[in-house]
Amino acid sequence: MKMLPGVGVFGTGSSARVLVPLLRAEGFSIEALWGKTEEEAKQLAEEMNISFYTSRTDDVLLHQDVDLVCIDIPPPLTRQIAVKALGNDELMGGGGLHTMGTYIIDLLTHLTSQKAVKVHGLLKTFVKQNSAISGIRHVTSDDFCFFQMLTTGGICSTVTLNFNMPGSFVHEVMIVGSSGRLIARGTDLYGQKNTASQEELLHADSLNVNAELSEKGFKDMPLLYLKGMVYLVQALRHSFQEQEDQRTWDPKPVAMAASFEDGLYMQSVVDAIKKSSRSGDWEIVELMTEEPDANQNLCEALQRNNL
Numbered sequence: 340m341k342m343l344p345g346v347g348v349f350g351t352g353s354s355a356r357v358l359v360p361l362l363r364a365e366g367f368s369i370e371a372l373w374g375k376t377e378e379e380a381k382q383l384a385e386e387m388n389i390s391f392y393t394s395r396t397d398d399v400l401l402h403q404d405v406d407l408v409c410i411d412i413p414p415p416l417t418r419q420i421a422v423k424a425l426g427n428d429e430l431m432g433g434g435g436l437h438t439m440g441t442y443i444i445d446l447l448t449h450l451t452s453q454k455a456v457k458v459h460g461l462l463k464t465f466v467k468q469n470s471a472i473s474g475i476r477h478v479t480s481d482d483f484c485f486f487q488m489l490t491t492g493g494i495c496s497t498v499t500l501n502f503n504m505p506g507s508f509v510h511e512v513m514i515v516g517s518s519g520r521l522i523a524r525g526t527d528l529y530g531q532k533n534t535a536s537q538e539e540l541l542h543a544d545s546l547n548v549n550a551e552l553s554e555k556g557f558k559d560m561p562l563l564y565l566k567g568m569v570y571l572v573q574a575l576r577h578s579f580q581e582q583e584d585q586r587t588w589d590p591k592p593v594a595m596a597a598s599f600e601d602g603l604y605m606q607s608v609v610d611a612i613k614k615s616s617r618s619g620d621w622e623i624v625e626l627m628t629e630e631p632d633a634n635q636n637l638c639e640a641l642q643r644n645n646l
Contacts (some may be wrong), residue, residue, distance in 0.1 A: 343579050344406035344586070351383040353559035354411045354568075359387050361569055362409070367575040370404040375412075407575075407584055409434040434480030436462060436504045436612060441605040443498055443512070444488075445597060446523075450514060453490035454604065459621045460486030460612035465503055486612045506560040525563050546570070571596065574646035603627060 346357055346367050351374040359369055372392040374380030384392035391402065399405060410479075448454055462481040482503055490494040512523040519532035526544035531537065546566050575590035597605075607626045615622040 343367050343576065345402075345404040347371040347373070347402060347408045348389075348411065349373045349396075349399065349404035349408065350411035351375070351379045352411065355383065356387070356558055357565060357568060358409060358411060358572070359389070361572045365572050366580070367407075367572075367576070368404075369537045371399045371402045373399045400586045407579075434462070434484075435480070435500045436460075436481055436484045436609055439502075440484060440486075440498070440500055440612075441609060443500070444605050444608050445601060446512060447488070447496055447498075448604070450523075451490060451494050455488045455608050455611075455624045456606060457489045457492055457621050457623055458486055460615045461482065462616045463615065484612070486615070487610070491533055504538055508563070510561065510563050514621070526566055562586070 343366050344368050346362055347372070348359060348362075348369060351372070357370075366590060369387070370391060371386045372387070372389045373396065374383065374392065377392075377394045380392035380394055383389070391398075393399060399408065432640055444455070461484065461570060462485045464478055464481055466482055467477045467479075481640045483501050485497070485499040488498065490496070496535065502593050510523075510525055514521045519530060519535070520538075521541075522529040522531075524544075527540060528542040530541045531539065536554055544566060548562070548565055548569055571593075572594065574592040578588040578590065582588060606627060608624050611622045611624045
């Protein structure tokens, strides 16, 4: 097997704790780690046995042994680092709609082969203080969201995201058609025809996650998303392993992964849902064609606060 490219990881959160051992299990070497602070980077680097760590972006991007970067950090920092990597506000935020809703939007688009044209939604923050944020500080990101989505072919979708539900993680997507229904429940696919008395298992995911992941990683990431990350890392390995040069890759193994265009579409749908939550009306999904004006975003934010 050819030598795989060295990896630089941006981020020190729970996802990074899972990503690093997954990459190593597939044969990648972790050459550098970036954290928001030197202390954060040092702590995870020592825990994960990574020799080089830093809080300076360029130190990772210009590292002589780094040929591939994995950016796994909060949205406000992602754009800055991604743009830097490619070249050498309202559109970025946290909350349930951003962190999980984008995946659901992408999944619905993949399953139906249709894109959203209009949306109607509501975002709420029910838990405004917790053990980490208290006193005069309040949580402002949404922990509950539901929205309706109308696609180009007339398909109607209803999505509910609830991050206050006790018990085990639940992920279910149901598609109803003229002949029956399909249910994606966790990592398995079920189906039921109109003529059947009960649903049947159509496809079961057989992947066994056997990488040496920390207990914290398992706790913080639902199995569904953990398996998705495993498949992504495996696809990355297939892209690089047969290449003579570590800087070249085969796009076929990762062809199904989301592209920048997919990300722009998902972001546009999220923006329309947030706009609908403020206006209370159905909003048209408009794809951005140019860089947004930061001053305009600031003016709109001030106007909303005044209202």
